[in-house]
Amino acid sequence: MPIKTEPFYLNLGPQHPSTHGVFRLRVELDGEVIVNVEPIIGYLHRGIEKLAETRTYTQVIPLTDRLDYVASMTNNLAYCLSVEKLAGIKVPERAEYLRVIFSELMRLANHFLAIGAFLNDCGALATPLIYMWREREKIVDLCEMTCGQRLLFNYMRVGGVSQDVPEEFMPALKKFVAEMPKFIGEYEQLIKQNEIFLARTKGVGILPKETAINIGASGPVLRGSGVNWDIRKKDPYSIYERFDFEVPTGEVGDCYDRFWVRLREMRQSVRILEQAIVQIPAKGPTWADVPQFFRPPAGEAYGHIEAPKGNLGFYVVSDGSIAPYRVHIFPPSLINVTALADMAIGWKVADLIIIFGSIDVVLGEIDR
Amino acid sequence: MTLLDQFQKMLMTAGLPDWAAYLVPALVGIILIIAVSLTLVIIFIWWERRLLGRFQLRLGPNRCGPEGILQPVATGLKLLLKEDIVPAKADKILHFLAPIVVFVPVLMIFAVVPVSEGAILANLNIGIVYVIAISSISTIGIFMAAWGSSNKFALISGMRTVAQMVSYELPVVLSIVGVGLVTGSFSMLSIVQAQSIPFILLMPLGGVIFFLGCLAEMNRSPFDLLEADSEIVAGYHTEYSGMKFAMFFMGEYGVALAYSAVIATLFLGGWSGPLLPPVIWFLIKVVLVFSFTVWMRATLPRLRVDQLMAFAWKGLLPMAVINLVIIAIEVLVVPASMLWLMVILNFAFAAVLVLLWSRLFTLGGGRVEV
Amino acid sequence: MTVVTSGEDLAKKIAEAIPGSVISSDKTSVMVDAAKLAQVAEFLKNTPGLDFNYLNFATAVDYIDYFELVYRLLSMEHNHSLVLKTRCYDRENPTVPSIVSLWRGAYFQEREMFDMFGIKFEGHPDLRRLLTWEGFKGYPLRRDYL
Numbered sequence: 001m002p003i004k005t006e007p008f009y010l011n012l013g014p015q016h017p018s019t020h021g022v023f024r025l026r027v028e029l030d031g032e033v034i035v036n037v038e039p040i041i042g043y044l045h046r047g048i049e050k051l052a053e054t055r056t057y058t059q060v061i062p063l064t065d066r067l068d069y070v071a072s073m074t075n076n077l078a079y080c081l082s083v084e085k086l087a088g089i090k091v092p093e094r095a096e097y098l099r100v101i102f103s104e105l106m107r108l109a110n111h112f113l114a115i116g117a118f119l120n121d122c123g124a125l126a127t128p129l130i131y132m133w134r135e136r137e138k139i140v141d142l143c144e145m146t147c148g149q150r151l152l153f154n155y156m157r158v159g160g161v162s163q164d165v166p167e168e169f170m171p172a173l174k175k176f177v178a179e180m181p182k183f184i185g186e187y188e189q190l191i192k193q194n195e196i197f198l199a200r201t202k203g204v205g206i207l208p209k210e211t212a213i214n215i216g217a218s219g220p221v222l223r224g225s226g227v228n229w230d231i232r233k234k235d236p237y238s239i240y241e242r243f244d245f246e247v248p249t250g251e252v253g254d255c256y257d258r259f260w261v262r263l264r265e266m267r268q269s270v271r272i273l274e275q276a277i278v279q280i281p282a283k284g285p286t287w288a289d290v291p292q293f294f295r296p297p298a299g300e301a302y303g304h305i306e307a308p309k310g311n312l313g314f315y316v317v318s319d320g321s322i323a324p325y326r327v328h329i330f331p332p333s334l335i336n337v338t339a340l341a342d343m344a345i346g347w348k349v350a351d352l353i354i355i356f357g358s359i360d361v362v363l364g365e366i367d368r
Numbered sequence: 369m370t371l372l373d374q375f376q377k378m379l380m381t382a383g384l385p386d387w388a389a390y391l392v393p394a395l396v397g398i399i400l401i402i403a404v405s406l407t408l409v410i411i412f413i414w415w416e417r418r419l420l421g422r423f424q425l426r427l428g429p430n431r432c433g434p435e436g437i438l439q440p441v442a443t444g445l446k447l448l449l450k451e452d453i454v455p456a457k458a459d460k461i462l463h464f465l466a467p468i469v470v471f472v473p474v475l476m477i478f479a480v481v482p483v484s485e486g487a488i489l490a491n492l493n494i495g496i497v498y499v500i501a502i503s504s505i506s507t508i509g510i511f512m513a514a515w516g517s518s519n520k521f522a523l524i525s526g527m528r529t530v531a532q533m534v535s536y537e538l539p540v541v542l543s544i545v546g547v548g549l550v551t552g553s554f555s556m557l558s559i560v561q562a563q564s565i566p567f568i569l570l571m572p573l574g575g576v577i578f579f580l581g582c583l584a585e586m587n588r589s590p591f592d593l594l595e596a597d598s599e600i601v602a603g604y605h606t607e608y609s610g611m612k613f614a615m616f617f618m619g620e621y622g623v624a625l626a627y628s629a630v631i632a633t634l635f636l637g638g639w640s641g642p643l644l645p646p647v648i649w650f651l652i653k654v655v656l657v658f659s660f661t662v663w664m665r666a667t668l669p670r671l672r673v674d675q676l677m678a679f680a681w682k683g684l685l686p687m688a689v690i691n692l693v694i695i696a697i698e699v700l701v702v703p704a705s706m707l708w709l710m711v712i713l714n715f716a717f718a719a720v721l722v723l724l725w726s727r728l729f730t731l732g733g734g735r736v737e738v
Numbered sequence: 739m740t741v742v743t744s745g746e747d748l749a750k751k752i753a754e755a756i757p758g759s760v761i762s763s764d765k766t767s768v769m770v771d772a773a774k775l776a777q778v779a780e781f782l783k784n785t786p787g788l789d790f791n792y793l794n795f796a797t798a799v800d801y802i803d804y805f806e807l808v809y810r811l812l813s814m815e816h817n818h819s820l821v822l823k824t825r826c827y828d829r830e831n832p833t834v835p836s837i838v839s840l841w842r843g844a845y846f847q848e849r850e851m852f853d854m855f856g857i858k859f860e861g862h863p864d865l866r867r868l869l870t871w872e873g874f875k876g877y878p879l880r881r882d883y884l
Contacts, residue, residue: 216843
């Protein structure tokens with residue numbers, strides 16, 4: 001006589017230790033096997049797009065900080081790029097180099113947190129997280145030296161950056177960059193060959209290449225599936241053509257590949273930083289003198305960057321006044337989460353947490 | 369002759385009636401054990417938090433009392449003062465009884481742990497089997513907590529509990545039988561007295577299997593899926609607060625202490641050692657084993673439930689059976705004076721088996737076609 | 739470098755394949771008729787040489803007389819991009835065919851457009867509000883809300 005079972009619904013509710021924010025997943029479980037996954041979002045919706053319509057172009061920049069609050073300067077950069085495209089403003093050399101330096105620092109900071117939180121979800125209590133946090137503290141200290149803030153920086157401006165770096169910044173940055181490869185090598189050694197970690201992540205949550213492209217995934221999720229698509233190489237913005245770096249890709253598209261892509265990306269970021277420190281002009285203006293209430297010509301522009309989580313884009317429409325007519329924020333995390341059902345069905349509850357951690361979402365971006 | 373037996377004889381010659389001479393040493397022993405073990409549990413909580421902090425590049429608690437020694441007391445006080453919340457749909461009786469059923473067997477294990485020469489509460493001749501039997505009662509308590517909470521996360525945790533605890537009993541028991549074969553008895557006192565060479569050297573594979581099985585029984589990393597913080601919030605004790613949660617908490621550290629003491633007795637030689645008094649040696653060994661478990665907790669990620677089961681049934685169990693057969697043959701063949709031969713043979717067999725298993729055996733499982 | 743395909747050339751190709759669809763075009767974008775959006779999208783995706791297999795983003799703007807939907811398509815193989823636009827003049831009950839069957843990335847974005855503007859997408863498997871709660875009245879990003 002067959003045993004009658006029925007699937008039950010579990011709410012990995014808005015409050016959960018591992019959902020990287022207020023994210024709700026309605027999971028249909030058959031025992032411990034996942035049958036269906038449905039993400040429900042909107043718990044952090046603050047209406048940034050609507051708020052942006054009633055603020056001047058410069059006043060929107062602090063709003064953009066709150067999107068991906070883990071690596072906030074990249075959001076500023078994406079927005080400023082779009083507005084500069086719209087208004088045709090040219091950014092001075094030193095400001096471009098400073099932007100690149102801070103973008104790569106933000107990429108490092110984000111990947112430290114992403115990998116640390118991923119390992120925390122795997123169950124390694126908090127030890128890798130705290131080791132990664134130690135490095136992130138150094139980056140945050142560098143940023144505090146520059147703009148006074150530790151989390152939501154509000155540093156980039158339309159036409160450059162808000163202020164120049166102080167004198168102690170460059171020596172501190174050089175010291176940081178010199179020690180980084182050793183630390184990344186240390187983490188690689190500690191984590192990469194760990195049996196239990198490999199058993200938990202290899203082959204788990206595979207995202208096939210075709211699905212990844214169809215969904216429109218970007219960032220390490222797309223590159224982990226084997227697609228060589230990095231906006232810094234394919235559609236360069238700012239001065240990225242002057243730097244020499246590689247784009248790591250994975251093979252299979254499982255959690256391990258995404259983790260491994262992020263780790264190698266950190267090494268490439270250090271490479272870019274080394275080149276930028278050498279090439280940066282010693283003096284120069286850091287901001288094109290843009291008037292406080294500037295009015296770009298009516299039109300629209302779309303600027304996108306390779307944020308640490310993927311392809312972050314801003315679509316800005318202007319009608320000639322001091323405030324934008326419409327700002328649409330295109331978040332990589334929202335699109336990457338579309339793939340969650342594909343990746344998670346058939347696995348167990350424990351894997352769901354790991355798969356979700358490997359996509360690396362931040363709710364500020366998804367909900368805006 | 370245990371110390372308590374001598375005390376009883378002394379009381380009888382002093383003129384007390386038989387029943388009083390039996391009862392007084394028993395009461396003294398029980399009170400001593402409960403007091404000392406609970407104090408040790410508190411010290412171990414402090415030790416674990418400091419050690420874990422050092423592994424994680426930070427200091428542990430160091431504000432409350434000198435070097436933070438009063439931190440667990442502060443935790444206990446806080447938990448005492450918290451409101452005791454029972455979910456509305458919970459099964460009241462199960463919810464109430466579960467902490468008791470989990471905590472009391474832990475205290476009972478200490479009845480057969482020999483602290484020093486003859487210092488044991490009850491020298492049962494089935495000593496170690498008693499430990500295993502009693503600790504299985506805690507499993508029922510955990511499942512009662514999981515079921516009675518009427519919480520889906522707790523339910524998942526409860527299902528995992530039953531699977532994990534039952535699976536890991538087998539390798540543990542088989543290792544114990546190996547120890548029993550070499551000793552000739554299951555009584556804890558005789559096991560310590562038979563260890564001219566500590567059994568960890570004499571049967572390394574058995575020791576390792578027993579240690580891993582005990583980790584799983586204790587629900588400690590890497591087998592702590594029952595209370596996997598990052599997956600099922602807090603597992604079976606999600607819905608507990610206040611003193612009931614404190615009982616689970618102390619029960620967890622109590623069972624860690626108990627099993628560390630059992631491992632120190634069975635495999636490391638109990639109280640034996642040169643120079644220092646036996647009690648000190650015993651404490652050192654217990655702290656060593658406990659620190660090793662804390663080290664594993666700090667560094668290893670956790671297994672998934674089907675990988676856990678595969679590890680128990682396909683990995684540990686066959687190795688435990690083969691280990692038992694090898695030890696049985698050696699006990700028959702090797703004369704008692706050439707124990708070093710047994711050491712060398714066992715190390716060789718352990719190396720071969722571990723290498724073979726790491727080649728052949730994968731932590732399988734994987735995707736289920738839905 | 740992602741080449742921005744010339745809107746005018748593409749407009750000619752689209753007009754040949756699906757007559758009556760192109761309304762206007764300029765250097766970077768093509769504006770098509772809302773009713774024929776799905777066919778144009780399929781043509782753009784499946785024609786060899788165009789191969790727009792990656793949807794970059796999908797959004798809408800409220801110009802008070804009409805809603806303008808903007809899609810940006812990319813081809814990974816050829817590394818060229820195109821902006822596809824369409825307009826919806828109905829304010830009470832705007833309806834546009836859905837492109838979820840072609841690019842699954844539009845699943846959440848179309849739900850968001852429905853939530854924020856009230857634009858309904860035919861053929862979307864599960865059109866519900868995304869960011870606001872169920873039972874919310876009104877469409878926040880319209881110009882006449884608040």
